Amino acid sequence: MILTPEQQAIYDGSKGETMAKVMKTLVMYGDAFEAEKLVPITSKHNHLVTSFGLKVMAPVYDLMQQILDAGVASGQTFSVDPRPLDKNVPANFLQNLVFRKFMYTKQDFYEDQLNKLGLMDKDAFSCTCYMDEMGNKPQKGEVLSWAESSAVVYANSVLGARCNRNSGIIDIMGSIVGYVPYFGLLTDEGRKATWVVRVQTTKKPEAQLLGSAIGLKVMEDVPYVFGLDQWIGKELNDAACAYLKDFGAATASNGAVGLYHIDHLTPEAVEQGEALIAEGAREYIIDDAELARVQANYPVIWKNPDAKPKLCFVGCPHLSLEQLKDWTVKIEAELKKNGVSKVVIPTVLTAAPKVLEAFNKTEYAARLKAAGVITSYICPLMYMNNPLCKTMPVITSSNKLRTYTSARYYTDQEILCAITNGGK
Amino acid sequence: MREFQGRVVTPGEVTAEAIVTTQGFNTLASLQMPLQFGDKEVKCSDQNNEELHGKPLIGKALCLPQTIGSTTGGLVLYCACALEKNPACMLFANHIDSLAAAGAVLADVWVEKVTMPVVDCLGDEFLQYVKDGMTITVKENGVVQVND
Numbered sequence: 001m002i003l004t005p006e007q008q009a010i011y012d013g014s015k016g017e018t019m020a021k022v023m024k025t026l027v028m029y030g031d032a033f034e035a036e037k038l039v040p041i042t043s044k045h046n047h048l049v050t051s052f053g054l055k056v057m058a059p060v061y062d063l064m065q066q067i068l069d070a071g072v073a074s075g076q077t078f079s080v081d082p083r084p085l086d087k088n089v090p091a092n093f094l095q096n097l098v099f100r101k102f103m104y105t106k107q108d109f110y111e112d113q114l115n116k117l118g119l120m121d122k123d124a125f126s127c128t129c130y131m132d133e134m135g136n137k138p139q140k141g142e143v144l145s146w147a148e149s150s151a152v153v154y155a156n157s158v159l160g161a162r163c164n165r166n167s168g169i170i171d172i173m174g175s176i177v178g179y180v181p182y183f184g185l186l187t188d189e190g191r192k193a194t195w196v197v198r199v200q201t202t203k204k205p206e207a208q209l210l211g212s213a214i215g216l217k218v219m220e221d222v223p224y225v226f227g228l229d230q231w232i233g234k235e236l237n238d239a240a241c242a243y244l245k246d247f248g249a250a251t252a253s254n255g256a257v258g259l260y261h262i263d264h265l266t267p268e269a270v271e272q273g274e275a276l277i278a279e280g281a282r283e284y285i286i287d288d289a290e291l292a293r294v295q296a297n298y299p300v301i302w303k304n305p306d307a308k309p310k311l312c313f314v315g316c317p318h319l320s321l322e323q324l325k326d327w328t329v330k331i332e333a334e335l336k337k338n339g340v341s342k343v344v345i346p347t348v349l350t351a352a353p354k355v356l357e358a359f360n361k362t363e364y365a366a367r368l369k370a371a372g373v374i375t376s377y378i379c380p381l382m383y384m385n386n387p388l389c390k391t392m393p394v395i396t397s398s399n400k401l402r403t404y405t406s407a408r409y410y411t412d413q414e415i416l417c418a419i420t421n422g423g424k
Numbered sequence: 425m426r427e428f429q430g431r432v433v434t435p436g437e438v439t440a441e442a443i444v445t446t447q448g449f450n451t452l453a454s455l456q457m458p459l460q461f462g463d464k465e466v467k468c469s470d471q472n473n474e475e476l477h478g479k480p481l482i483g484k485a486l487c488l489p490q491t492i493g494s495t496t497g498g499l500v501l502y503c504a505c506a507l508e509k510n511p512a513c514m515l516f517a518n519h520i521d522s523l524a525a526a527g528a529v530l531a532d533v534w535v536e537k538v539t540m541p542v543v544d545c546l547g548d549e550f551l552q553y554v555k556d557g558m559t560i561t562v563k564e565n566g567v568v569q570v571n572d
Contacts, residue, residue: 021533021534024533025529025530025533025534028529028532028533029522029525029526029529032433032520032525032528032529033519033522033525049494049495049496049499050496050499054460055460056456056459056460056503056507057499057503058503059502059503059506059507059535060499060502060503062506063534103460147495147496148495149493149494149495152495164522165495165521165522165523166495166498166522166526167495167496167497167498167499167522167523167526167527167530168495168496168498168499169498169499169502169526169530170498170526170530171495184522215492219448219489219490219492220490220492220521252493253493253494254492255448255492256448256490256491256492256493256521256523298472299471299472301471385456385457385460386457386460386461387457387461403450403453403472403493404450404452404453404493404494406471
């Protein structure tokens, strides 16, 4: 990699040993991808993936402390993934004990570190930092040093920003030096599609199931998707953006997709069309049978596969304001149809703190509460990722949550049915 | 015995027993639970990976196409190295992905006592040939010897 004189000086220690190690990390990271240079980060804010004070992550907090002690913190403020705990979410005595006395014992300490490192504000905790309410929405063409797989794939695909699938720690290191290695999804060549996906279903495919199928097939490659615009339209409105948020999260967690193009819809596909497809791209056809095959292959790891669900999570990644309203209306309608007034399975809808704040100002908030549904800013994945929850039958419409935990995946309609009449 | 020539991502020499996955290795799903709850063998906790689920990973030569999943993957790998709960080496059939590269580089730069050689670009034939239990020797120059 060729460094500028300023970058080389940092590498050689002009700004101290810690800064030199940060620069060395980025250079080695770039060298692994034959990056020829570092390019400036141009976004206003960064986004970090590590929001949890897990005891086992002590080496991460030690490293952050080295950065703080050396006084080399980033000039860029940042948002970060959701907090792992919320007292509003149902948990028994033992779970609370494990969460607070064993797992997340470093939470306060780590949040103090985040504040010192440049957290945007006390509510800047969400995997959907790009929601208008959250204030961290990059512009098309901006270069980012973000992590969080669902946010990176959204920023690249729907917003047209440029960001690699950076790991936690690499995210803040790029921000500290102000540069990221130029490779992969930062380059025009790296944004070309090496897969053509043709959606040939007879109805609108579930976002999280379609994303899962594509992620499992293309792994980290870039897919160009035909046929989806007939179901979600040719305009990036609230509904289309919410669909693509959930679709993208599944591509990124079930595979390693960092960018997708949707014909006639996402910005680069609208501008460049099929010119984005690389020569020799492979083809994947998705019909109803293929989606059914993918869903049937998800492992069910509940001890008793017929157990009655004890909890339901919706909102991984976090829901948008319009999705919260939409769920409210649908839950009310299903409750009415089934002749009951409240959900029959404890149900938690998760969204960003500032999205919840906006939602709570609408009439829908009281209606959702009356239906017995809980709202929370929590990260369901962090709540579920422990042996106690592994033995608990939890259902979800999130394919990301299914991938990492024992939660069982159902479509949105199946979830509605389950929480309003027990799935009968 | 067969030899495969790969590209050195982080250098080192080691001999270890192979453990193989032909599907993407989800680092968070595989490692966080055993690290968090003190599993000394670091048995893979990814229920979506039938080849590895329940098998010990610590000290093994992990042979894989690439890693997938959450962008916490790199820092989870870094923590595994810092806590000395890491595989002996990671051997990629494909070009390394950004998350695994981050974990390997972070460990190499920031963890003093770690030695986890990482070699990539070993090719599809490597993954077709290597099987669980074979003895693998990684050389400083990226040569990987597989003894059946």
